[in-house]
Amino acid sequence: MPAYDDLMAFQRVTEALGQVAGRTGWDQETLMPRGAAPQRAEEMAALEEVLHARRTDPRLGDWLDEAHARDDVADANLREMRRAYDRNRKVPAKLAAEIARVTSLAQGQWAEARASDDAAAFVPVLSEVVRLRREEGAALAEGGDVYDALMQDYEPDAVAADMAAMFDSMRPRLVALRERALAGEAAPTLSGHFPEGTQLLLAHEIATAFGYDFAHGRIDRAVHPFSSGSGLDVRITTRVDEDDPFNCLYSTIHEVGHACYEQNIDRDHLLTPLGRGVSMGVHESQSRSYENQMGRSEAYCSWLYGRMRDLFGEIGVTSERDFYRAVNSVGTGFIRTEADELNYNLHVMLRFDIERAMLDGDLAPADVEAAWNDRFQADFGVAVDKPSNGFLQDVHWSVGLMGYFPTYSLGNLYAGCLMAKARADLPRIDAALAAGDPSPATGWMAANLQRFGGLRTPVETVRHATGDAPSAEPLLTYLEAKFGDLYP
The missing domain is CATH 1.10.1370.30 (Neurolysin; domain 3)
Incomplete structure (x- = not known):
C-alpha cells in the first residue's frame, strides 16, 4: 500500500504543524505580551500559508485516488483526508492566510474592546472578519448556503x-x-x-x-x-x-x-x-x-x-x-x-x-x-x-x-x-x-x-x-x- 503509506507520512507532518499553530494560539491568549500582537498576526499568517500549501498539495489528490483501505481505520483516515482536501482546495491560499492574520489581531482587539466596554471599537474588526468569512463561505459553498458551508468546519454534515x-x-x-x-x-x-x-x-x-x-x-x-x-x-x-x-x-x-x-x-x-x-x-x-x-x-x-x-x-x-x-x-x-x-x-x-x-x-x-x-x-x-x-x-x-x-x-x-x-x-x-x-x-x-x-x-x-x-x-x-x- 505505498500510496496509503506515503499519504499518511505526509499527513503526519501536516498534523504536527497544525498542533504547532494551535499552541501558538494558546500562547497568544495566555502568556504572550500584548505588544507582540502585530508580529504574532504575521507569524500566524505564515504558518497558515505553509499549512494551506500542504493541505492542497496535488500529491494528496494522487495518493487519495490510488490508496485503498486495508481496514476500518484506514477507511476512516481516507474519508477524513478526502473531505479536507476537497474542502481546502476551494479556498485561495491568500484568503486563508489573510483570515489567519486578521483573526489573530482581532482576538486582542476584541479583548481590549470588551475590557473597556467600547462597542464602537469592535465594529470595524467584526466587519472585516465577517467579510473574510463570507468570502470563504462563498468559495466553499459554490453557490450553496454560506452558513451551511462554514458549519462544516465544526460539525460535518450539519445544516x-x-x-x-x-x-x-x-x-x-x-x-x-x-x-x-x-x-x-x-x-x-x-x-x-x-x-x-x-x-x-x-x-x-x-x-x-x-x-x-x-x-x-x-x-x-x-x-x-x-x-x-x-x-x-x-x-x-x-x-x-x-x-x-x-x-x-x-x-x-x-x-x-x-x-x-x-x-x-x-x-x-x-x-x-x-x-x-x-x-x-x-x-x-x-x-x-x-x-x-x-x-x-x-x-x-x-x-x-x-x-x-x-x-x-x-x-x-x-x-x-x-x-x-x-x-x-x-x-x-x-x-x-x-x-x-x-x-x-x-x-x-x-x-x-x-x-x-x-x-x-x-x-x-x-x-x-x-x-x-x-x-x-x-x-x-x-x-x-x-x-x-x-x-x-x-x-x-x-x-x-x-x-x-x-x-x-x-x-x-x-x-x-x-x-x-x-x-x-x-x-x-x-x-x-x-x-x-x-x-x-x-x-x-x-x-x-x-x-x-x-x-x-x-x-x-x-x-x-x-x-x-x-x-x-x-x-x-x-x-x-x-x-x-x-x-x-
Whole structure:
C-alpha cells in the first residue's frame, strides 16, 4: 500500500504543524505580551500559508485516488483526508492566510474592546472578519448556503435548517421549565471571600478527579476559558472571580471534559486525522456532560459542599440541598458561559440567528449590538446594561468562528443521550459522585466514545456509544426531572 503509506507520512507532518499553530494560539491568549500582537498576526499568517500549501498539495489528490483501505481505520483516515482536501482546495491560499492574520489581531482587539466596554471599537474588526468569512463561505459553498458551508468546519454534515428545527422543537419545553423555575422560590446564593489561590487549588484537585492528566496538560488563566491541543499536549484555561467560585470550578470541569476527550483518544491515532475529536458537537457533549450532568448533579454537589466548607469555611449556605440549589440556580443572567441549563440553549439560539443574519447580509455588523439587545430583552426580559454583558462577551466572532455556536446545543442534545445510556449501564454512578469520584461516568465516556476519536462520523459516534440515533428527548426528560424537583 505505498500510496496509503506515503499519504499518511505526509499527513503526519501536516498534523504536527497544525498542533504547532494551535499552541501558538494558546500562547497568544495566555502568556504572550500584548505588544507582540502585530508580529504574532504575521507569524500566524505564515504558518497558515505553509499549512494551506500542504493541505492542497496535488500529491494528496494522487495518493487519495490510488490508496485503498486495508481496514476500518484506514477507511476512516481516507474519508477524513478526502473531505479536507476537497474542502481546502476551494479556498485561495491568500484568503486563508489573510483570515489567519486578521483573526489573530482581532482576538486582542476584541479583548481590549470588551475590557473597556467600547462597542464602537469592535465594529470595524467584526466587519472585516465577517467579510473574510463570507468570502470563504462563498468559495466553499459554490453557490450553496454560506452558513451551511462554514458549519462544516465544526460539525460535518450539519445544516442550518436542521439546527433551526432542533431549536424550534426544544424551545417550548425549555421556556415552560424556565417560567416555572422563575415563579418558584429563589435559590440560595453563596457569600464570603474565595481567594484565587484556594480556588485554583480546588480546581486542580477536581480536574484530577475528573481524569485530566497533568503529565500531558496544564491549567492557565484566560479571558474566555478554552481547551487547546490533542494527544500528548492538551491544555486548558479557566478564570477566577474571588466573589464567585462557581465560575472557576465549573469552567474548569467544562474544559476538562474537552481535554479528556483529546487525552483519551487511542494513541495509535496520534498525529492522524482520527487523533482529535470528531466534531465540536461531540466535543461539547463531553464538556457539558462533565460540567452539568456529573458536576452539577445532586450527588456530586453533596461532596463539593463539604469540600468547599473545608477549604473556605462558611460559604453562606448551610445544607447540601441549599448548595445544590445554589449551583443550579435559574436566572436571567447576561453571560452564556454562566447560564443555567435551562437558559443556556436560549443564549445559543440568539447567537445562531444573529450570525446567520450577518453572513446572509441581512444584518450589518454595525447593527449587531442593537439587534442583540433587542433580542435579549425579548427572550430574557432584561435590558443589556453594557456591551461586555452583551455582544462583546464571547470571543468566537473575533476569531472567525462563524457557524460554531449551534454545536453547543447539539452537544447538550448528545450529552443527554450519552448520560442516559451511561446511567442505564452503571446504576451506581451517583454513589460514586457523592464520594467525589466521577470516574465511573468518565470511564464510561472514555471507553464508549472518547478512545475512538474521529473513527466514525459525529452521528455514528453517538449512535455507536448509545445504540440509538441522537434525539432531544433524553435531554429534555433529564431537565424536566431535575428542575421539576428543584422547583416543585
